[in-house]
Amino acid sequence: MDQTIASMEEREPIKPEELTPRTKALLKMFAERHLEIERDMIETYNKLAETADHSVINELAKQLTENEKQHHAKFAEMIKNI
Numbered sequence: 406m407d408q409t410i411a412s413m414e415e416r417e418p419i420k421p422e423e424l425t426p427r428t429k430a431l432l433k434m435f436a437e438r439h440l441e442i443e444r445d446m447i448e449t450y451n452k453l454a455e456t457a458d459h460s461v462i463n464e465l466a467k468q469l470t471e472n473e474k475q476h477h478a479k480f481a482e483m484i485k486n487i
Contacts, residue, residue: 421487429487436484443477 421429447470454466 433487436480440480447473
């Protein structure tokens with residue numbers, strides 16, 4: 406695993422009260438925009454899964470859809486907690 410990612414996972418979670426109002430606003434703006442992107446990707450991968458005529462592509466698209474749904478849920482939770 407990448408050292409940067411490993412070190413981030415070992416840290417304490419960020420508490421909203423530790424963030425400045427400006428940082429909170431920027432995080433919320435970023436997360437909301439990212440949710441829009443995730444929604445688009447979920448739709449795109451769903452369409453690919455429905456129309457793919459190869460089982461490998463179909464399965465990959467289904468897995469990517471699930472992955473995007475997980476991302477979407479995490480960002481939605483983050484927005485709720487900002």
